[in-house]
Amino acid sequence: MNRKEIIEIVNKFLIEDIEVEQEALVEEAFLKEDLGIDSLDFVDIVVVVEQNFGFKIKPEEMSRVKTLSQFYDYIEGKLNAS
Amino acid sequence: MSEKKPAWKGTTGGGNLGQRALLLFFRYVDIRIGYAILACIIPFYLLFNRQAYLGIRDYFIRRGIRHGLLRHIYKNHYLFGQMMMDRFYIFARKKNVFTSRITDWEAFTGLLNGKGGFMITGAHMGNFEICGYFMQQDLKKLHAVVFGGESAFIQANRARALSGNMADLIPVSPDMSHLFTIKSALDNGDIVSMPCDRLFGSKKSFTVPFMGSPAEFPVGAFQLAAQLEVPVVSLYVMREPGMKYHIICKSLEVDRSQYKNSRGIAQALCEVFVKQTEDVLEQYPHQWFNFYKFWDNHTL
Numbered sequence: 001m002n003r004k005e006i007i008e009i010v011n012k013f014l015i016e017d018i019e020v021e022q023e024a025l026v027e028e029a030f031l032k033e034d035l036g037i038d039s040l041d042f043v044d045i046v047v048v049v050e051q052n053f054g055f056k057i058k059p060e061e062m063s064r065v066k067t068l069s070q071f072y073d074y075i076e077g078k079l080n081a082s
Numbered sequence: 083m084s085e086k087k088p089a090w091k092g093t094t095g096g097g098n099l100g101q102r103a104l105l106l107f108f109r110y111v112d113i114r115i116g117y118a119i120l121a122c123i124i125p126f127y128l129l130f131n132r133q134a135y136l137g138i139r140d141y142f143i144r145r146g147i148r149h150g151l152l153r154h155i156y157k158n159h160y161l162f163g164q165m166m167m168d169r170f171y172i173f174a175r176k177k178n179v180f181t182s183r184i185t186d187w188e189a190f191t192g193l194l195n196g197k198g199g200f201m202i203t204g205a206h207m208g209n210f211e212i213c214g215y216f217m218q219q220d221l222k223k224l225h226a227v228v229f230g231g232e233s234a235f236i237q238a239n240r241a242r243a244l245s246g247n248m249a250d251l252i253p254v255s256p257d258m259s260h261l262f263t264i265k266s267a268l269d270n271g272d273i274v275s276m277p278c279d280r281l282f283g284s285k286k287s288f289t290v291p292f293m294g295s296p297a298e299f300p301v302g303a304f305q306l307a308a309q310l311e312v313p314v315v316s317l318y319v320m321r322e323p324g325m326k327y328h329i330i331c332k333s334l335e336v337d338r339s340q341y342k343n344s345r346g347i348a349q350a351l352c353e354v355f356v357k358q359t360e361d362v363l364e365q366y367p368h369q370w371f372n373f374y375k376f377w378d379n380h381t382l
Contacts, residue, residue, distance in 0.1 A: 017343045039258030040286065040302060043265055044309045044344060059262045 001053070006075050010068075013048045027069035035068070053079060104167075108174035113167060120163040127159055128152075134159070134373035141370050144293050144377065158368045165209040165321055178215045182319075182327040189315050189333040194221050199268035200313045202275035203303050203334060205359050206371045208320040209327065210277065214249050216319070216329060224249040225267045227260065227276040261306070268312050275317070276303040278355055279372060288352045293360060295377050299352050308338070308347035316358050320366045332358045 014020040020035050031037045037045070046057045055078050065071050108116065128135050138155050147154055172178060193200040199222070204210040214226065228251050252260050252267070252274070264274050279299060281287055286305075287298040307314045314334035322328050336350040363370060 017345070019343070019345065038286065039261055040305050042258075043261050043306060046262075046265065047309050059259060 001079055003072060003076055006053075006072055006079075009052050010072065010075070013045075013052075017044060017048070025068065027067070027072070029068045030066055031068065031071065032066075049075065055079075055082065101170075104170045105174050108167070108171045113171045113179070116167045116171070117164055120167065121160060124156055124159045124163065128155065131373075137372065137374040137376065138370070140375050140377065141372075142367075144295060145367060154368065158370065161321055161368050162371050162373075165212070168209060168321075169212055172212065172215055180212075180216075180325045180327055182216050182329050184329045184331070186331045186333075187329075189331040190217075190317070193313055193315060194219060194273075197271060198312065199271045200273055200315065201268070201303060201307050202273060203278040203314055203316045203355055204275060204318065205279040206277060207279075207359070207363065208318050208366065208369045210275075210317065210319055212327065213275075213317060213319045213329065216327065220248055222248070223267070223270075223272040225252050225264070225272055225274045226250070227252045227254060227264065227274060264306060265310060268306075268310050274306075278303045278352075279359070279376075288349050290353055290356045292356050292377075293363075297356075297377050299356060301348060301352075304348035304351040304355070305344065307334075307351060308344035311338075314351060316355055318359075318362045320362065320369055330362055334358070 011022075011025050014025060014035065015022055018035070018037060018041050020037075024035055029035055042059075042062060046062075049055065049057050053075055061074070065074050135155060138158050139151060142151055142154050142158075168180065172180075202224075204213075211226075214224065217224075226249060252263050254260050264276075267274050281298065281300045286301040288301060288304070289296045290299055291297075292299075303314075306312075316332040316334050318330040318332075320328045320330065334351055334354055336347060336354060338347050341347045341350060
């Protein structure tokens, strides 16, 4: 899976499930401050990543992810490593 | 969905010393003597704990009760004290001396005998915490989500009392790491129980009509159930005259396919939960134990 496909899946989920505005989805956006994603939403993200990308997010790894770009990088890195 | 500051402290009253004294007292003294002392103490609580008095007064007024309010508030406080004593009595004696009858037990056993994990929702009414002693089973581990600010003494006693029942505690932590513990428990096919009427941890809430006025209910349990696609059962453990409890189970179901995302499902689950809670309170109107103005954002 390439980065473009990862972005499509993640953005679709953020718009449909977390109800983030499409215009807010820029790579430098901070997940908490700009997109309003809180810890409950992170559980949702964990579930969606498991279902769509086939790996489990560890909470300690996720705590290092601050921006949307870092989140795409994180998924890409995990997929490339497997 | 909105955000709100909690109007409650969330800790068991009495402090460490008082709680230890109560535990020691019940090791040697029959619980009925405790009830008699309690009946004499309540007027002082009504006089000096104004927040609790006003909170429960507000509750009864919303129920349409305007005459004999003091008698109703007294009964509410007495029942709360009685149930607190029941818990301490079980802690102290390490045995269950109460009898119970159960309504709709199948809603619970059906899930218990299934493969997957499920959630139990509850409220601060009746004696939710005591259900761990009634529902002894060895099929699934029960994780009770509790407010992390309780004293170490109370938490240690709870953990000790529950440890023989395939049960443990998940304290709510400020960094929200308990959410991942809950997820992993449900992934393992365990049971997670959560109170669903007070905001703790996340401040996100749904505004739902409750007894005729809008009230705030925390998103947490409902959102988790929706996200993780786990079934939910509501559980109410209500005090009856004598040494009896009535355990009421209600399956918390909505047609999940009708909603476009997990938030819609969570809101619908919350609305069903609130309706179920209203129905139980119709039957047991004195057993509502949120001792603050629950509807404080909304005028009467």
